[in-house]
Amino acid sequence: MADRTQWGSPLDAASWPPRGIFATVRFEERPFVGKLILRGSADTREFLDVSRAVLGFALPTTANTVAVDGDLAALWLGPREWMVTTTPEREADIAERLCRALVGQHAAVTDVSDGRTVIRLAGPSARDILMKGCPLDLHPREFVPGRCAQSQLARAQIILHQIDETPTYDLYVAPSFARYLWAWLVDAAAEYAIA
Amino acid sequence: MLRIPCPYCGPRDETEFAYGGEAHIARPQNPATTTDADWADFLFMRKNPKGRHRERWMHARGCRQWFNVERDTVTHQIVTVYRMGEPPPETPR
Numbered sequence: 289m290a291d292r293t294q295w296g297s298p299l300d301a302a303s304w305p306p307r308g309i310f311a312t313v314r315f316e317e318r319p320f321v322g323k324l325i326l327r328g329s330a331d332t333r334e335f336l337d338v339s340r341a342v343l344g345f346a347l348p349t350t351a352n353t354v355a356v357d358g359d360l361a362a363l364w365l366g367p368r369e370w371m372v373t374t375t376p377e378r379e380a381d382i383a384e385r386l387c388r389a390l391v392g393q394h395a396a397v398t399d400v401s402d403g404r405t406v407i408r409l410a411g412p413s414a415r416d417i418l419m420k421g422c423p424l425d426l427h428p429r430e431f432v433p434g435r436c437a438q439s440q441l442a443r444a445q446i447i448l449h450q451i452d453e454t455p456t457y458d459l460y461v462a463p464s465f466a467r468y469l470w471a472w473l474v475d476a477a478a479e480y481a482i483a
Numbered sequence: 484m485l486r487i488p489c490p491y492c493g494p495r496d497e498t499e500f501a502y503g504g505e506a507h508i509a510r511p512q513n514p515a516t517t518t519d520a521d522w523a524d525f526l527f528m529r530k531n532p533k534g535r536h537r538e539r540w541m542h543a544r545g546c547r548q549w550f551n552v553e554r555d556t557v558t559h560q561i562v563t564v565y566r567m568g569e570p571p572p573e574t575p576r
């Protein structure tokens with residue numbers, strides 16, 4: 289496999305100085321997060337059992353929820369689609385184990401680690417900033433830690449995952465949109481620079 | 484702006500969806516023996532009603548699933564939403 293770090297990440301500090309530090313919110317890139325798209329039928333006992341055996345936890349079958357265990361997470365993306373995320377460089381091993389375990393089943397495992405980068409947004413103002421450009425209902429009554437959703441932020445396609453009640457969010461965005469979205473976030477956060 | 488209840492993800496803004504035209508149009512079983520008129524009817528003729536309309540939508544920027552919507556083209560009220568392959572639910576007028 290190609291060394292992902294050799295070209296730098298989409299928001300590499302060398303080419304894009306990190307300026308996402310404000311009084312009540314900070315954001316940073318989490319580069320090279322391992323991402324796998326896992327497809328299979330949630331109606332098939334076999335598929336769910338095999339996935340659980342490899343991952344160590346059950347795939348979430350409730351729409352727009354996330355199952356987390358250590359450095360592994362599975363995000364529900366669709367009724368037959370999940371994204372498995374893990375620490376950089378670990379994805380190849382997990383992909384291989386999933387592939388081997390799912391032989392003979394109607395399922396697919398695809399490494400999409402380079403397809404998106406992750407921006408982590410944390411702090412009391414994080415929700416307000418996202419609400420400026422996202423059509424989702426992010427009210428804590430509706431969108432809570434452990435929830436995820438595919439939607440748009442400032443017209444860029446994103447996967448949003450709420451980590452905790454700080455609130456902390458992980459934002460998955462295509463590399464070609466990463467700088468645009470970063471610039472949009474810096475601008476949207478400007479008013480929170482003064483505590 | 485419509486607020487469309489995706490049968491998988493729940494209510495989302497219209498900007499997340501793509502429109503797929505009139506629903507329940509079956510492709511002729513045997514194109515070789517289908518007359519030109521019937522083929523043209525399948526390809527081009529659509530209802531365009533003033534009132535209740537059954538149509539297809541896709542949650543393009545969400546779960547990417549196709550589904551059916553019954554919508555009133557006058558009031559924009561969404562009467563019901565049902566998954567692909569399901570029969571259209573009986574809806575009171």
